[in-house]
Amino acid sequence: TSILGGDGSSSDDRPTLADFRGSGEIVSDRPAPGGTSIEDLPDLEGELSIYLGGGEGGRYTTLIDLLNQYYDDFEASAQTQPSSQLANVIVDEHESGTTQADVFWSVDAGSLAYVADNDATRDLSSDATSMVADDRFVTDQWAGVAGRSRAVPYNTNQFSASEIPTSVDGIATDDQFTGSLGWAPTYGAFHGFVTAMRQLRGDDGTREWLNNMLDQSPARYDSEYATVSQGITNGEVGLGLTNHYYPILVFASNPDAPLDLAFTENDAGALVNTAGASVLDGAGDPDLAELFVRHLLSAEAQEFLATRGFAFPMIEGVEPVGPLPTIDELSPPDIDLQSLSDVQPTIELLEDVGILS
Amino acid sequence: MADSELTTDAAVEPDRDGPTDAADAVLELDGVTKEYGSETAVTDLSLSVRDGELLTLLGPSGCGKTTTLRMLAGLERPSDGVISLADEEVAGPSTFVEAQSRGVGIVFQDFALFPHLSVRENVAFGLTDRDGDAADERVDELLDLVDMPGMGDRSPDQLSGGQQQRVALARSLAPEPDILLLDEPFSNLDVRLRVEMREEVRRILKEAGVTAVSVTHDQEEALSISDRVAVLNDGRLEQVGDPEAVFEHPESRFVASFLGQAGFLSARVGSDTVDTSIGSYDRTLLKGLADGYAGAMVDVLVRPDDLRAVPDNEANANGTIVRRQYTGPSFIYHVELDNGDVVRCLHNHAEDMTVGEPVTVDLVADHSLAWYPKQG
Amino acid sequence: MADSELTTDAAVEPDRDGPTDAADAVLELDGVTKEYGSETAVTDLSLSVRDGELLTLLGPSGCGKTTTLRMLAGLERPSDGVISLADEEVAGPSTFVEAQSRGVGIVFQDFALFPHLSVRENVAFGLTDRDGDAADERVDELLDLVDMPGMGDRSPDQLSGGQQQRVALARSLAPEPDILLLDEPFSNLDVRLRVEMREEVRRILKEAGVTAVSVTHDQEEALSISDRVAVLNDGRLEQVGDPEAVFEHPESRFVASFLGQAGFLSARVGSDTVDTSIGSYDRTLLKGLADGYAGAMVDVLVRPDDLRAVPDNEANANGTIVRRQYTGPSFIYHVELDNGDVVRCLHNHAEDMTVGEPVTVDLVADHSLAWYPKQG
Amino acid sequence: MAARERLARLRTAVGGDDEPGLSLAVLAGAVAAFVSLPLLGLLVRASNYGFGHLVGLLTETGSLDVLVNSLVLVFWVTLGCVLVGVPLAVLTVQTDLPGRRFWTVVAALPLVVPSYIGAFTFVSAFGPQGDLADALAPLGVERIPAIYGLHGTALVLILFTYPYVFLTTRAALLSFDGTLVEAARTLNHSRWEAFKRVTVPQILPGVTAGALLAALYALSDFGTPSIMRYEVFTQQIYVAQRSLGVPEGYPALLSMQLLAVVAVVLALEARIGEGDASYVSRGSRQPGQITLGAWKWPALAFCASVATLALGVPLGVLAWWFEQAGQAVFEFEPVVAWNSLRVAAAAALAASLLALPVAGYAARSTSLFSTLTDRLTYVGYAIPGVVVALALLYLSTEFAQSLYKTVPLLVFAYVVRFLPQAVGTVRSSVLQVDPKLTEAARTLGRSPTGAFRNVTLPLIAPGVAAGAALVFLTTMKELPATLMLSPIGFETLVSYIWLVRGAGSYGAAAIPALVLVGVSALSMVVILAQERYNG
Ligand SMILES: Nc1ncnc2c1ncn2[C@@H]1O[C@H](COP(=O)(O)OP(=O)(O)OP(=O)(O)O)[C@@H](O)[C@H]1O
Numbered sequence A: 001t002s003i004l005g006g007d008g009s010s011s012d013d014r015p016t017l018a019d020f021r022g023s024g025e026i027v028s029d030r031p032a033p034g035g036t037s038i039e040d041l042p043d044l045e046g047e048l049s050i051y052l053g054g055g056e057g058g059r060y061t062t063l064i065d066l067l068n069q070y071y072d073d074f075e076a077s078a079q080t081q082p083s084s085q086l087a088n089v090i091v092d093e094h095e096s097g098t099t100q101a102d103v104f105w106s107v108d109a110g111s112l113a114y115v116a117d118n119d120a121t122r123d124l125s126s127d128a129t130s131m132v133a134d135d136r137f138v139t140d141q142w143a144g145v146a147g148r149s150r151a152v153p154y155n156t157n158q159f160s161a162s163e164i165p166t167s168v169d170g171i172a173t174d175d176q177f178t179g180s181l182g183w184a185p186t187y188g189a190f191h192g193f194v195t196a197m198r199q200l201r202g203d204d205g206t207r208e209w210l211n212n213m214l215d216q217s218p219a220r221y222d223s224e225y226a227t228v229s230q231g232i233t234n235g236e237v238g239l240g241l242t243n244h245y246y247p248i249l250v251f252a253s254n255p256d257a258p259l260d261l262a263f264t265e266n267d268a269g270a271l272v273n274t275a276g277a278s279v280l281d282g283a284g285d286p287d288l289a290e291l292f293v294r295h296l297l298s299a300e301a302q303e304f305l306a307t308r309g310f311a312f313p314m315i316e317g318v319e320p321v322g323p324l325p326t327i328d329e330l331s332p333p334d335i336d337l338q339s340l341s342d343v344q345p346t347i348e349l350l351e352d353v354g355i356l357s
Numbered sequence B, C: 001m002a003d004s005e006l007t008t009d010a011a012v013e014p015d016r017d018g019p020t021d022a023a024d025a026v027l028e029l030d031g032v033t034k035e036y037g038s039e040t041a042v043t044d045l046s047l048s049v050r051d052g053e054l055l056t057l058l059g060p061s062g063c064g065k066t067t068t069l070r071m072l073a074g075l076e077r078p079s080d081g082v083i084s085l086a087d088e089e090v091a092g093p094s095t096f097v098e099a100q101s102r103g104v105g106i107v108f109q110d111f112a113l114f115p116h117l118s119v120r121e122n123v124a125f126g127l128t129d130r131d132g133d134a135a136d137e138r139v140d141e142l143l144d145l146v147d148m149p150g151m152g153d154r155s156p157d158q159l160s161g162g163q164q165q166r167v168a169l170a171r172s173l174a175p176e177p178d179i180l181l182l183d184e185p186f187s188n189l190d191v192r193l194r195v196e197m198r199e200e201v202r203r204i205l206k207e208a209g210v211t212a213v214s215v216t217h218d219q220e221e222a223l224s225i226s227d228r229v230a231v232l233n234d235g236r237l238e239q240v241g242d243p244e245a246v247f248e249h250p251e252s253r254f255v256a257s258f259l260g261q262a263g264f265l266s267a268r269v270g271s272d273t274v275d276t277s278i279g280s281y282d283r284t285l286l287k288g289l290a291d292g293y294a295g296a297m298v299d300v301l302v303r304p305d306d307l308r309a310v311p312d313n314e315a316n317a318n319g320t321i322v323r324r325q326y327t328g329p330s331f332i333y334h335v336e337l338d339n340g341d342v343v344r345c346l347h348n349h350a351e352d353m354t355v356g357e358p359v360t361v362d363l364v365a366d367h368s369l370a371w372y373p374k375q376g
Numbered sequence D: 001m002a003a004r005e006r007l008a009r010l011r012t013a014v015g016g017d018d019e020p021g022l023s024l025a026v027l028a029g030a031v032a033a034f035v036s037l038p039l040l041g042l043l044v045r046a047s048n049y050g051f052g053h054l055v056g057l058l059t060e061t062g063s064l065d066v067l068v069n070s071l072v073l074v075f076w077v078t079l080g081c082v083l084v085g086v087p088l089a090v091l092t093v094q095t096d097l098p099g100r101r102f103w104t105v106v107a108a109l110p111l112v113v114p115s116y117i118g119a120f121t122f123v124s125a126f127g128p129q130g131d132l133a134d135a136l137a138p139l140g141v142e143r144i145p146a147i148y149g150l151h152g153t154a155l156v157l158i159l160f161t162y163p164y165v166f167l168t169t170r171a172a173l174l175s176f177d178g179t180l181v182e183a184a185r186t187l188n189h190s191r192w193e194a195f196k197r198v199t200v201p202q203i204l205p206g207v208t209a210g211a212l213l214a215a216l217y218a219l220s221d222f223g224t225p226s227i228m229r230y231e232v233f234t235q236q237i238y239v240a241q242r243s244l245g246v247p248e249g250y251p252a253l254l255s256m257q258l259l260a261v262v263a264v265v266l267a268l269e270a271r272i273g274e275g276d277a278s279y280v281s282r283g284s285r286q287p288g289q290i291t292l293g294a295w296k297w298p299a300l301a302f303c304a305s306v307a308t309l310a311l312g313v314p315l316g317v318l319a320w321w322f323e324q325a326g327q328a329v330f331e332f333e334p335v336v337a338w339n340s341l342r343v344a345a346a347a348a349l350a351a352s353l354l355a356l357p358v359a360g361y362a363a364r365s366t367s368l369f370s371t372l373t374d375r376l377t378y379v380g381y382a383i384p385g386v387v388v389a390l391a392l393l394y395l396s397t398e399f400a401q402s403l404y405k406t407v408p409l410l411v412f413a414y415v416v417r418f419l420p421q422a423v424g425t426v427r428s429s430v431l432q433v434d435p436k437l438t439e440a441a442r443t444l445g446r447s448p449t450g451a452f453r454n455v456t457l458p459l460i461a462p463g464v465a466a467g468a469a470l471v472f473l474t475t476m477k478e479l480p481a482t483l484m485l486s487p488i489g490f491e492t493l494v495s496y497i498w499l500v501r502g503a504g505s506y507g508a509a510a511i512p513a514l515v516l517v518g519v520s521a522l523s524m525v526v527i528l529a530q531e532r533y534n535g
């Protein structure tokens, strides 16, 4: 199913770079992507089942469709569910020997790590892992395909760039934000953020930060997209804590939105997480599955993820879109993404503090 | 039979008894017609009911009795014609007063008890303007009346057919409506209870001055409790009048045969005599026979008590017993006469004749007889 | 009244008519009781119905007639006792044969027509073993029988009450059941149709050799079409026998007063005479009076045709007319005697007495009379 | 007289003292056991975690607040659904409202709008900075009433669940004996009084059946309260089951708490709806139509405003987003709609068939066992869809791997979740069939099965159709179980909507959402056509 078709479909029914790439201003003066082109990779052949974890899966299915179109003898089908839920399912399936899918493609590293920790994945060969530029975003078990950062989107009518603190503590303690904060505490990405904070400052420090936040009486949204699109864009709140691409999504459909985003420095608020893929233990054709992962790291696919998913690309030679800084320009905390799978104590903490009850 | 006066040419052209005494009529139907699709249930019915009287609608099954009552109650809108209550038009081409505003009570042929309410609650349903105690008292009174004290707490499904009918009656009497419509209110009751209740109901109606229209298929009931009787046939009014008048002077062959177990004797009118298969009689036997009829064939109305059969030998007999019907106080013998007419003869228990026995039937009537031009 | 033979001490202890002719009984109830919670609808009923006969259950409203039929049909399970059909036990402590396996047809008191089927389809419902044409023919035949040809395509809610009842009857007759149960099958029909239909039904039943149990509250109907009559009172069997026997020889005061418009004369039994408020008569007037009764107070059964009233002056009169009831062929005068007894006198139209008029009531019975020990 | 007592007596009167055949009991029991399988799975999972933790859960901070929140929400939603659903049912059944067929379909349709989509669109339209506020701002309206919190949540849930009450009330009204209203009117009761004193008590079982469904829906829904910022019970369960490394059985254990509340709600309904429609007689006469006269206008305005809020707003907002999204060119594959239609039809059919024995038994028997079988079917409905799906995943991996993630399992999940919708409506219709009719059929030589087929079934057809409609409509929009149990690659309208919405393409959701409503509307027309006998 193609959801967001490209605008430059070629007469040849093989999709071209233009088909992979997004459209509009954002891509107008982008250079051709570097890295390994699909053309240089072995052909995909056969049927493949993918568990697609994450809300923005809609974009990812378009990429899968493009690959399906690209190869006559290749047919991948996907099922999308929230990534952590899917991680649980994969582990259960692995334990009972009913594995359904060949590839797990998830929007967050925590889920990938959780599945890997439970021995439900196969090792990737270096053909795949070596394509990822930055070691932080790859392990033996999974390869990052699209980076995403925590960010602080804010309403430009309410705050100016200089007023945004560079630390999450500033957000939690500064009186000027009382009553104008928005967050989505039931959302998986938020749990990843708090888990990172727990790693960085321990449970007690995290508890203190959470309590401070509660004193700011933040408005609670159902999702981070809603936090941005309903909350900040409409001015219900002035500032929020979300993943970086939600504001850009809003921009994409509403370029006049009074919206900008800031990044904190060296704390959980600047966590850089990654979407990634792994080959599941029990996959029917592991080679095909790994080849598929390599395709996700191809120049065309990375260009797709950068221009249509507004992600930080994982390979050399592809830059993030326009206004975004590169990963190097961010100041993420030093943290092992594998540790993001330790979500359960986070939930308990949130419940204990009274944010989730 | 001193007072019997028979109608005559009424038979030829029964005259419709339109609104009689408009003055004290509280309920009037004028040219009322009711159609259901292509089916006409009531045709051009004009009738008026006088203040305080009990009028009974009599007629064969399906003749439009229930339909008429439903129109009076405001549950059905006439297709044509006008209905007035106390000189006020309640249904007409442009007016229609709803049932609840007519002050008309009705006892439904199929009871229509409220299944979710107890017997007491059913009876009390219409007593909205009385307070608790007064209502309770009234309910007790009515339950006594219908001979069901102590059954107040049952639900309608725990009652027998007759008991349900009695509750329906009590429910409609409770709020003392100005006009009460009763659709076969006693049909499921045994004779004794029926006689008791109808007299009781009549007493109540009379005491309260209630005007009532009832429907019954029980001729005896109609004749014994009604002030007037209206006979309907196939949606049309055949005759209306007081019970004795209607029974004794039926204006049409239909009325005659519908009331009582009428039989007809074929007769030829001679110049001086009337010749029937059971004998020749003087022309005066036939009431009001005009001269012109000489030579005509007529049917003479004979009721069971006008005839008597005596066993006879085959040669002399003029008929044969075809059925013997026991009614308790008497027997009715059905006799097929030699010419094929079947007549009935009423006998008190004395004689004992059997089916198949040849008999001689004799006319024992001491009054002149109604007659109708030969049918078919 | 040649054949009248009155019972005597039967009055003192009516003997139950148990299974009479077990030999040709196709249907037997033995000690059947039915309780609904604390309510006992039928008590210890024993009765047998002979092959091919038409037995009628008579009794006041709520006495258990419908309940009895429902137990026979297999729709209700007796609380106690045994029911057998053709010598096979169909309901007992441990057996219960379901309704559909009993071959028993029933006409319900409230019709129970299938509202989603047309008249034709209702009638054809039980004709599962006939093919289309044969079934169609049979349906036509039955619709003719109930005088409703041409109404086959209507739905039940487009029928009048009596028409519905006729369809119910046709439906139950269609499959020619071995045993047919009829619960007040004619209650909503007019006299003429009722008489016609009951004779027709009787003819059909007899021709097909169907055994039938019917319920009626119409005493005349019961007496005229039944082979035997069973009188129930308050769940108990009072008397069973052929119509004449039951009417003429009521075994209990209840039966006597239930059938016919019975009145009772209070009487004191002397050594040679019986003294009543309308005169003293020879002791032989009371049938089978034993010697011991001298000095006892008894109630003597007098039916309307046993008495006659004549206008008299205040001084000589022994009663006063309290109600005059017109029944068509005759009047019944209700007379309150000086001692407070109310009796009824039957008169053919001749006399014309009015309410309040003093009269002398005379005994004109030419047969001895039944009597019952004084009540209360 | 207590209703139960009355009921018991009636049943002895009509059905004999003997309970309905053993085979029916066995069949009903089997169905109940079948659909309780997930409950069993749940219990096993919860016990893996340990019931001992239950006490701890109950005493946790805020637990009580959230419990109270949930109950308050359930109360308002139930009340609101009755206040909207019953008048609509009366208007479309008993009055001369112009365009009754049209309004009937329109009034039932909001049931297909997934409530979370409804909530989104409401926030978008009526939020503090929403489109309405924008539109009103130039007019000097500074603040519009806050949409968030209890009233917003209740409003949205009412708008998308009142059709439960509407459909069940409608079925009850259609089989109501009109002569009774006539009787009341001739006893000097205005139509309104007659409605209160005669109609209401008799349609009450139908109303409570619908209200129960609405109440349990409100209790088990997560999306709407979460979007409308109202904290309720289900939140914990959702978070728990969507988190990594949750101890096995923890979400199941959390659901146990919910089950306790469900039990209370079921018991409550049993008290109010007791007696059921048992003593309602199916009338041969429809109650005369109420002539609205000048009331026609307010009545039309009422219908129109409900339709505007419950259909116009969500579809309008979606269409507006679609318009805004402009640039998104995408193909909509009809197979997605076909998939939805297929599984929904299969679920509706299966649920109707399974509902017959359960409903028939519950209607004709007073035994504890019958009550139990009937109530057991409600459990699957009251548990959030994810939990049912989890339990089924668990059960199938343990015991029936060949069924794991197959369409039959998915349909089974729908049946588990929505069976009570069919049971409720079928049960009240069975109760409305005069038992004398079955008796008549039996004395005419039909076996109980034959009598059922030829007499009962045609008479309960409207109820069965209404039940099937409910199951169909709710299956069309079911999300959690669909996501979790579909085979990979099997997409339906809602999973598609979920997908594109997740991609931030709200506009792209408009087309499938419109298709969802359109397909459902067509099927509603077909289902309602079944009511021919009741006209
Ligand atoms: N379900 C029930 N619960 C309690 N009592 C009942 C029930 N059904 C019938 N009865 C009572 O049992 C008695 C017998 O009822 P049944 O219907 O057999 O009377 P019936 O002789 O047919 O009377 P009718 O001539 O009025 O129809 C009545 O007093 C009735 O009230």
Ligand SMILES: Nc1ncnc2c1ncn2[C@@H]1O[C@H](COP(=O)(O)OP(=O)(O)OP(=O)(O)O)[C@@H](O)[C@H]1O
Pocket: B036, B037, B039, B040, B041, B059, B060, B061, B062, B063, B064, B065, B066, B067, B068, B109, B217, C157, C158, C159, C160, C161, C162, C163, C188
């Ligand atoms: N809804 C209807 N549609 C068509 N015909 C109808 C309808 N209701 C009644 N009829 C017909 O109208 C005629 C009169 O019906 P009505 O009920 O008034 O008869 P009735 O005199 O009360 O008869 P009964 O003594 O049998 O109750 C009947 O022939 C009946 O079939």
Ligand SMILES: [Mg+2]
Pocket: B065, B066, B067, B109, B183, C160, C161, C162
């Ligand atoms: Mg009638």
Ligand SMILES: [Mg+2]
Pocket: B160, B161, B162, C065, C066, C067, C109, C183
């Ligand atoms: Mg009865």
